[in-house]
Amino acid sequence: MKVEQVKLIYFSPTGTTRKVVESIARGISVADVEHIDLTLPEGARQAIKPLSDELAIIGAPVYGGRLPVDAIDRLNPVKAANTPAILVVVYGNREFEDALLELKNVAIELGFNPVAGAAFIGEHSFATEDVPIANGRPDSRDVQLAMDWGAKIKNKINALQSPGAPMDLEIPGRFPYEGGVRSMVVSPVTQADPCTVCGTCASVCPTAAISINGSVATDIELCIRCCACIKNCPTGARVWEDETMKTIATWLNENCSARKEPRMFGIDG
Ligand SMILES: Cc1cc2nc3c(=O)[nH]c(=O)nc-3n(C[C@H](O)[C@H](O)[C@H](O)COP(=O)(O)O)c2cc1C
Ligand code: SF4
Ligand code: SF4
Known part of the structure; x- marks a missing residue:
């Protein structure tokens, strides 16, 4: 199979997931790149035709060690025709737990053929200048890793004799999944x-x-x-x-400040 089209499918409220999937696409380096941005309510309503003969990159942030419920809901109308897919979760330097495994299972349900997966780090949604948690991530080093990884995946897919064959991608995580966002009725x-x-x-x-x-x-x-x-x-x-939200941010700042590095699965970084 020759990769000639790339479709970026993502849910990314604060833009870090979008930056990672775009960086992977830059490494794949094809002219035909289409965005299916599921972040806003109107994005979720756009008509999505079955994906075939192209490579998809599907990205979502990690919320409570899982995928955001809205990301799953908005992915659900996407239907694929055994389309090879790169799966990406982006987390705020705490942990990604079951989110990437969940994304793999969702992608298979939708008809994708997952070929590779990764967990990248993004500035934590709850971070501020005063309470930093992975601020500025993905940074230039993350972007370079994402681009290099994209280039490797492209070479591997281009060399596949039978691109439709399942790739048997091994992803860490537990099933039944654990975690999920704690229920709180609060807003900024x-x-x-x-x-x-x-x-x-x-x-x-x-x-x-x-x-x-x-x-x-x-x-x-x-x-x-x-x-x-x-x-x-x-x-x-x-x-x-909200005091609970401020306490969570302070806890993350104090306990999750040591830099974590992106992890790739299926095709190494
Ligand atoms: C409700 C909520 C829960 C989150 N849970 C986690 C988590 O379990 N682990 C983690 O490391 N980061 C967590 N984060 C941080 C995001 O995964 C991280 O900031 C990500 O880069 C946001 O992606 P986006 O920029 O595409 O919105 C959470 C963020 C929110 C809003
Ligand atoms: S109101 Fe809530 S859901 Fe809407 S952008 Fe702000 S934090 Fe996100
Ligand atoms: S809070 Fe006020 S200033 Fe800030 S984005 Fe909303 S409308 Fe604009």
Whole structure:
């Protein structure tokens, strides 16, 4: 099989997963790269035709050692025709636990043929300048690793005699899965003074939890704590005031600061 088209399929509220899958695609280096961005509600509604004769890169962040529920829901309408797929989870330097195994099983259900998998590190959604957790990741070193890995996978797939044969990809993780995000009904809040009511937070919210009508209102029940609104607010008006969320961020900062490196499976880095 000759790789001539690459389809990037991802859910990425704060953009780190997107950066990793794009870096892998740059390493694969084909002109025909299509994005299926499932992050926003409208992205999830786009018509997706069955994927064949191309290579897919499927990416999602790790939430509580698992895949985000919204990522699974939005992946579900994607149907593949034994399409080879590179699977990527991106986690905030704590652990990825069962998320990559879950992504492999979801991908197989959708008709993909997983050929390789990886867990990369991204700046933690809960990190701030004052409470850093893997800030700036993926950095230039991660990007280079992703590009080199993409190039290797391309060579391997191009050399396959029968590309449709199952690849028997071994991924660490437990089944039945454990973990998952702890249930909490909280959301970031908007500080009135610095808020210019620009609407950026509403435009990046993956669950349409934010509405703007002279001021910013958040439907707390819809919030998945992804922090896209905080990281994209141009004035720093969007913040966590919830004490439990602040305690979690401090714990991560104190216990998960030692740099972890990306891990690749199926085809080495
Ligand atoms: C609700 C929630 C749960 C998370 N759980 C984990 C986790 O279990 N392990 C971890 O290392 N990072 C965890 N993270 C951090 C994200 O996996 C990490 O920041 C990732 O880079 C975000 O991807 P994105 O930029 O594509 O949104 C969590 C983030 C959120 C919002
Ligand atoms: S992005 Fe920030 S400044 Fe803009 S409306 Fe939202 S909270 Fe206000
Ligand atoms: S309101 Fe909640 S779901 Fe929406 S962007 Fe902010 S943290 Fe994410």
